Structures are given as C-alpha cells and as structure tokens.
Amino acid sequence: MTTENAEGSRPDDGFHVFDTTLRDGAQREGINLTVADKLTIARHLDEFGVGFIEGGWPGANPRDTEFFARARQEIDFRHAQLVAFGATRRAGGTAADDPQVKALLDSGAPVITLVAKSHDRHVELALRTTLDENLEMVRDTVSHLVAQGRRVFVDCEHFFDGYKANPDYAKAVVRAAHEAGADVVILCDTNGGMLPAQIQAVVATVLADTGARLGIHAQDDTGCAVANTLAAVDAGATHVQCTANGYGERVGNANLFPVVAALELKYGKRVLPAGALAEMTRISHAIAEVVNLTPSTHQPYVGVSAFAHKAGLHASAIKVDPDLYQHIDPELVGNTMRMLVSDMAGRASIELKGKELGVDLGGDRALVARVVERVKERELQGYTYEAADASFELLLRAEAEGRARRYFRTESWRAITENRPDGTHANEATVKLWAKGERMLATAEGNGPVNALDRALRVALERIYPQLAKFELVDYKVRILEGRHGTESTTRVLVTTSDGNAEWATVGVGENVIAASWQALEDAFTYGLLRAGVDPAE
DSSP: OOOBOTTSSSBOOSSEEEEOTTTTGGGSTTOOOOHHHHHHHHHHHHHHTOSEEEEEOBTTBHHHHHHHHHHHHHOOOSSOEEEEEEEOOOTTSOGGGOHHHHHHHHTTOSEEEEEEEOSHHHIIIIIOSOHHHHHHHHHHHHHHHHHTTOEEEEEEETHHHHHHHOHHHHHHHHHHHHHHTOSEEEEEETTOOOOHHHHHHHHHHHHHHHOOOEEEEEBOTTSOHHHHHHHHHHTTOOEEEEBGGGOOSTTOBOBHHHHHHIIIIISOOOOSOTTOGGGHHHHHHHHHHHHTOOOOTTOTTTSTTTTEEOOHHHHHHHHHOGGGSOSSOGGGGTOOOEEOOSTTOOHHHHHHHHHHHTOOOTTOHHHHHHHHHHHHHHHHHTOOOTTOHHHHHHHHHHHHHSSOOOSOEEEEEEEEEEEOTTSOEEEEEEEEEEETTEEEEEEEEESSHHHHHHHHHHHHHTTTOGGGGGOEEEEEEEEEOOOSSTTOOOEEEEEEEEOSSOEEEEEEEESSHHHHHHHHHHHHHHHHHHHTTOOOOO
C-alpha cells in the first residue's frame, strides 16, 4: 500500500511498496507456479497491504495471460493495484502497432511496468539498435501507454553497470522515461553487484540531475539487496521493488519482509495498512507453502529462529528485560520469542522455558538447578532439546512432579527386517506393553522397522487410548554422533508428530537407530496423550 496521510485514512502516494514475487520471484530455481498458485499469492500480498503486485508478462506466455484475465474476475483487491510487465516497443516500429504493447493494454492492468535498456552496450549488442533509437523506443512506448490511460513505471535494466560505463547515457534514459510521462523510473541493479554506499551515491546524483521520481530494484548477489534498497531510500528513492522471502533469479531479490519491517519500525514510515505488520510472519510462511519451499528458519523478523535465545547469558538478561537482547518486540511482526534449552542453559533459560511451556517452577532454585544439571548430563550423552520441546517438557515435568508421566510401560520390543530372495524387504515389529493393569502384545508390519514399531504401538494401545488414532509421524531425522568404538556410534533421532492441530518434536538416543527411534516414539506418544488431557495410567 502507498503511505497514508496524517489521518491514516487515504493514500497520498508518497511511498510505494511494489512486489514482484509473481514475476521476478517466480524466476527462482525450483519455483514453478500455476495460475492458481499465482492467484493465491496475489491474495496474500493484497492482504498484507503492498501497493502494487506485478503479476507477470501478459502475451509472453499463456499462463501469465490467463492470470491477468482471472485476477480481474476473481480477486477484489483491497489494497494493491495489479501491474503488468513488458518491454518497450521493438526498434524501427511504433508502440501503437507493437503486438506486445497491445498485450499489455489487453491485460486490463491499471499499471504497466516497462523494462528499458539503460546500458549502452546492451542497447547495441542485445537490442542491436542505436542509442538514439533506444531513447525513442522509451519515449514512444511510455507516451502511448499514458495516452491510453495507464500509469507507467519504467525499469532501467542494468542501470548501475550502465552508469559506470556511460553515466550520461544512463541518465538520458531516465530523463526520456520521465519526460514521456512515467510516474516512477526504477534503477535496477540487475546483476546484483553493487554495495550500499555505491547505491546511495548514484541514486542521489541521478535524482539531482534528472528530477525524476526514482525507485530501486536490487538483486542479492552480494548479499546486500535489503541494505542496497534502504540505501536508495536514504538517497531519496520513494519506490522499492521486492519479492516475498527474497525469491528470485540466482540468489534472489531484496526480501519484502525485512525491507517493509525496516521502513515501518526503523524509519517510521507508514507503508502498510494499520495492523498488517503483525501478520507478516504468517504471510511469509503462507507464501512459502504455496511455492513449496521450506521457510527459512533464520530469516530476519519472520524466521522461527529470529527471536530464539540459547546462551545462558542472554537468558539471564532477557529475564530482566527482553529488549536487552532483542532489537524489536517479536509480536510486532507476528513472531514469538523462544528459549532454546541446551548444555549452554543456565537457570534463567530453564525458568523462561518453563514459563513458555506452562510449567510453573515456583521460584524453586533447587528444582531449577536439578533441571539444568539433568539437561547438561543428557546432552553429554547425545540428546538435544533445542529442537525437541516435547521431550524437554516431559523431563521438566518429571523433575517438577517427582516422577515421570507414564501412560504405558514397555516390557520389550523387537523389530525384524527380512531380506527376501526377490530383493524385497519385509519389516515386522512386536511390542509387549503394560497399560492400566493390562499386558498387551501386538505385532505389525511397516515399510521400515521404525514404521513397523509405530504401527505396533498403535495396535497395542488404541483400544485403551483412542486419541492415538489422530497421531501421525510427520518427520523423522537421524544423526550419527561421534563414535567411541569404531562403527558402534551413538545415534540420535528426532521425531515430529502431529494430531492434526499441532506438531511436537521428541528425541531419542541409543547405540543404534532402532533403539533411539523407540525412545523418541515413546516420548511422542506420551506427550501427545498428555497434550490431549488424558490421565496417566500409573
């Protein structure tokens, strides 16, 4: 959304947040969006409150043409304007007769972004035309689209490299677009090779020399796209082009979320509708789901680790005042603070983690000290609790309550893998358990020994605990830890389980992967039943 006036009721068009996830972001390796995907992402971006959504290049491929046709019919944009992307008309022709320019108009988009060459070598080698003709292509295409009632932005491709090679010509392209009626001229770091100080100096000079309203489009090849975008804002740019989660060609584009968060929280610019910033983490993860990429856990502001604290020194300070080790309140961006429990944990870490998990330690220093020592002892054996909150909560409750929660007791278990003559494998598990005074024996087959154990547990216990029917193992990770006896290495297993509403992670450690898996499964079932409010069996 554009910035709002003092009353916060209507846009004054003073600052643009322009999203190009559906066009430039879709060029990331591994992303292949359907029309339905693009429509879903467009809804998320509009809900977030960006001012402009660049939907693609109508006429260049059937998918983008269909997207614009369907977006007009299926999406009632509340905050954003839809933008069509295309190029200036061909050399030697006219914009009025150019079929690609006509496709832009036919898209029905109220705003059109034109890409124009601003590097003299690209004009001569890629377009194979003269520098003067390229300027005329810009003037003719912009003025034609403006005359047709469209708002026009011009992306000056390879601008910063072109400025290094021939600053006068690069600025001439900016002037041509501006004088022909372009609302904004965007300086593009297409190869992503610039640094913040360079960006700031060039943008300030071009702004002073041309008088055009300037925007910035930064690629992230030096890891500086967000910093370069903000440097351009410092120099006077009032239009920022970004992509959700930094998706884009090669290493990506300026990430929409840290750029917007910096503008709102660090610069004090109102660039989103009221309350939208608090939806940022949810929107980021929702878009990641659509593109089928795992959200980056360490992404600024919205990553699950963005406000995670592990060191005991940090925890001690955070217990006094969270701001001592956090640059913002995570709730401002819809995230949460997390305490990680490890062998680095001190008393403050345990107290804060207990509070987070809803376990009242009652200021019992002796209890906290026991938990700290227990964690350090277990981590020495190979356990890790920073990624296994459920196992840690079971440990914490066992120390606080004086005994472990038990819903069943294991007598024995066995897993067999049979290699058959035809090359296939059969996996079978048998478990012997006690629960509520009953001895149970169950056997099950699975597509692996761990899956067979999981199924055998269910067969044995579901009659007594019908809640188990909802449990599903959704992730399984194995790590071989440093061995002390050659191949007899210690194995750590992390299991993630879901009941359809939430997920929890448990850890097991053993001399082999099956033993470690059994521990993790026991904790997973125990925690799930505890979470469901089931009374312990004994």
